[in-house]
């Protein structure tokens with residue numbers, strides 16, 4: 001059922017409603033954003049984003065709602081509201097998935113079942129934690145006291161487009177559970193689901209001014225949030241390049257807390273000596289590489305086979321078959337495993353990187369020939385081998401449906417391929433021997449190590465990157481909630 005979403009799109013575009021401040025949608029007064037459907041290249045409409053004054057208004061509104069209402073103090077009330085919000089989001093799963101499908105090319109049926117349900121799970125999980133807020137009590141000869149987490153205040157959120165609603169949920173659920181007020185800036189490539197979420201939050205009873213959403217581009221609205229002196233924390237998911245800017249913005253303004261979730265170059269390692277059927281892992285590997293058109297910070301970009309040449313060749317054959325069977329199609333169709341990439345710039349960059357690698361000597365193992373017609377931003381899922389050093393693909397984050405396969409003789413070499421990278425977000429190892437699996441977990445240094453199947457963990461497990469894949473803080477798990485709180489000590493001197 002997507003009628004509500006369709007009406008919403010019409011209302012938003014007719015009214016130019018690019019901002020949602022204080023519980024009300026309003027016309028944006030800043031630079032316009034073009035909403036493009038990446039499956040057709042067609043213009044959905046043009047939406048004015050927030051002006052500098054509107055950024056300021058949103059922050060002031062959030063501050064007032066945080067300071068003057070009972071939101072920050074009423075743990076049980078917040079938990080109840082978040083559970084209602086979870087139900088409201090669940091009831092509108094198709095509407096939300098529709099918005100992300102038309103604007104970001106997300107496969108509708110996967111997005112409804114996985115991304116939106118992930119938001120629901122997040123809201124429920126953090127509602128439970130908000131309801132059981134424990135402090136720490138201390139006693140000593142000089143008195144007694146307690147340490148407790150208090151909400152930080154006004155949290156700014158700057159989001160990417162690859163999982164528009166899921167990334168929003170990862171930030172909003174713990175930040176709200178902790179008692180904060182928020183100002184969110186979705187990516188200019190995916191604004192609709194965030195604006196719609198603000199409407200659902202209001203319907204679920206989140207007090208006006210606690211969730212504010214501003215359309216607009218990064219240079220203006222994102223930067224204004226990052227530099228605002230009354231934003232207490234800025235949480236960001238996106239590229240390392242932009243993430244670094246937020247550290248500068250913070251240093252040059254009020255030293256707001258900054259939490260960054262950045263990119264990755266995940267490896268999928270198959271330890272053939274301890275894998276009964278190496279070919280049997282191919283389906284999981286291809287899904288991890290090409291799911292969401294590879295636009296996933298944990299997407300497998302290197303498939304590493306540890307073992308001899310003969311086993312490797314047969315593994316590569318199975319992998320190639322799986323890659324060729326991975327269906328690319330209209331995001332609204334039930335059969336598509338992946339849709340288009342986000343925009344023309346991304347498509348051109350990905351294709352250029354592949355062409356450059358092939359010109360430099362890389363071998364194409366598979367390049368899916370069966371792409372939809374038309375002006376959509378389609379990129380063929382591509383498997384490469386022998387990618388030469390010095391090419392963009394050999395060191396960069398491709399963020400598209402492209403993976404390279406390689407063989408190494410020893411486990412140590414595979415470990416070095418992961419640990420030797422500036423990125424350290426996630427990787428997967430397939431190894432069915434317990435003792436050796438333990439060895440892998442001791443050696444591979446990444447934020448999330450998946451064993452015997454690609455995974456990012458659950459709502460209850462912290463997610464974030466080591467090295468240059470992140471900076472302070474985690475999404476998911478109790479650690480995410482802690483990240484949206486400051487610690488406050490109260491000490492009572494003994495009389």
Ligand code: NAP
Pocket residue numbers: 158159160161162185186187188189216217218219221222223226237238239240241242243245261262263264296297397399425465469
């Ligand atoms: P991006 O270019 O870094 O953009 C992310 C957000 O930052 C967008 O909302 C963008 O706004 C905004 N922004 C851009 N320039 C800015 C500036 N000068 N000041 C303030 N804000 C600015 O990343 P993306 O292309 O959307 O997403 C892809 C990247 O995100 C990949 O590198 C990927 O690995 C990473 N990612 C990481 C995770 C994780 O959890 N670690 C998850 C998903 C994605 P506009 O685009 O609207 O201008």
Ligand code: MG
Pocket residue numbers: 035036037038102103104189190342
């Ligand atoms: Mg778009």
